[in-house]
Amino acid sequence: MTRASEIFARGREAALAGDFDCAREYFARAIDALRPPSGPAPSDPQLLDFSYQLYESALRYEALAGPAEEAGTSDGLMASELTEIAEPQASEQAIVDAKEAIASDAGAVTYDIPITVNDSVLKVLAAFQTDLHGVIGRGLARSGRYIPMIHRIFQEEGIPRDLAQIALIESSFLAHASSPMKAHGIWQFMPRTGRHYGLTANSIVDERSDPEKATRAAARYLSYLHELFNDWYLAMAAYNAGEGKILRAMQRTGAHDFWELSASGTIRPQTQNYVPAVIAATLIARNPGHYGFDVEYEEPLEYETVLLDRPVHLRHLAASVGTLKSLNPELTTSITPRQPEG
Numbered sequence: 001m002t003r004a005s006e007i008f009a010r011g012r013e014a015a016l017a018g019d020f021d022c023a024r025e026y027f028a029r030a031i032d033a034l035r036p037p038s039g040p041a042p043s044d045p046q047l048l049d050f051s052y053q054l055y056e057s058a059l060r061y062e063a064l065a066g067p068a069e070e071a072g073t074s075d076g077l078m079a080s081e082l083t084e085i086a087e088p089q090a091s092e093q094a095i096v097d098a099k100e101a102i103a104s105d106a107g108a109v110t111y112d113i114p115i116t117v118n119d120s121v122l123k124v125l126a127a128f129q130t131d132l133h134g135v136i137g138r139g140l141a142r143s144g145r146y147i148p149m150i151h152r153i154f155q156e157e158g159i160p161r162d163l164a165q166i167a168l169i170e171s172s173f174l175a176h177a178s179s180p181m182k183a184h185g186i187w188q189f190m191p192r193t194g195r196h197y198g199l200t201a202n203s204i205v206d207e208r209s210d211p212e213k214a215t216r217a218a219a220r221y222l223s224y225l226h227e228l229f230n231d232w233y234l235a236m237a238a239y240n241a242g243e244g245k246i247l248r249a250m251q252r253t254g255a256h257d258f259w260e261l262s263a264s265g266t267i268r269p270q271t272q273n274y275v276p277a278v279i280a281a282t283l284i285a286r287n288p289g290h291y292g293f294d295v296e297y298e299e300p301l302e303y304e305t306v307l308l309d310r311p312v313h314l315r316h317l318a319a320s321v322g323t324l325k326s327l328n329p330e331l332t333t334s335i336t337p338r339q340p341e342g
Contacts, residue, residue: 003033004030004033005030008030011030014026088126088127088273089127089131090131091126091130094129094130095122097126098122098126098129099117101129102117105283105287105291108287108290109287111162111282111286112162113163113282114233115279115282116279118259118276120262120273121276121279121280124273124276124277125280128280128281128284129284129291133292135172136168136284137294139168139173140168140295140297141298142174142298143167143173143298144298145211145298145299146167146173146211146215147300148300149211149212149301150164151164153215153216154219157216159219159223162282162285166218166222166239167218169274169277169281170183170187170188171187175211184201185208185209185214186211186215187208187214189217189218193221194208194214194217197217197218197220197221198217199213211301221239222239225239228243228247229246231258234257234261236258236275236278237271240274241267241271249261249267252266253266258275262275
């Protein structure tokens, strides 16, 4: 961790000096320094939490310049690696504690998605309460910026509001989160899927990082998946793995629900644990204090939409360029895009 911290400090100095290309390289090297030679991410709980903190700090400094010129090219540890939980790590006592917490919470909250509690959910919940407590807590705090907007759009599109926690698992509510597969934004849209749902991504703008536009796209994608599978758990699994993989696995096995499909072993472990992760995140988000989370939520974003008739450099719009970049994370440069005609 010491070496990673030293490399990160160099990146911070470069960012503050305005050399963002150099800063990005240092940030990627710092996070790479935490990776074991044989695996994609650290497994030690303390090291894992440190790596997430490092990644989040790197994103904050990158926000000074906006995201890299080409979206989705960061080499660092991605916030979306919460979606890569192949085998949740939790002690037997932690699992017992998680089970007792759910039992004492029963009936206190009404959910708008089915809440199944089984061994898979208990293992993930226990991991969130212990090894991944810091990661989940910081993600919940950040969610305060976006949850009111997400709930509004989900209501307009007929999507259960509890599915907002997909964003916690996908990106930890980091607007600039990227994955090695080039997924981007709080909803981790792949380029092709993003385009299909109306999200522009080019050298000037990447609307996958626009929280409101991406949320609208995510709601419509989830609506399509639910129409396809008529089951929210299968829709969630398809959001993670792609509808083609889930459909083929169901055809091969004859499975008719997610748990049966998961038990068949025909979908990858990460997808088997994805739905339990969303369920666990929903339990925590609805009653964080009960599950051991003391959350100080960030204030919701407050903004007005202004239409510009021509491209403008951000420094001509406000004294605080950083504020404008924070409110417009989809911009990949400091210049606004040309508005489409008509």
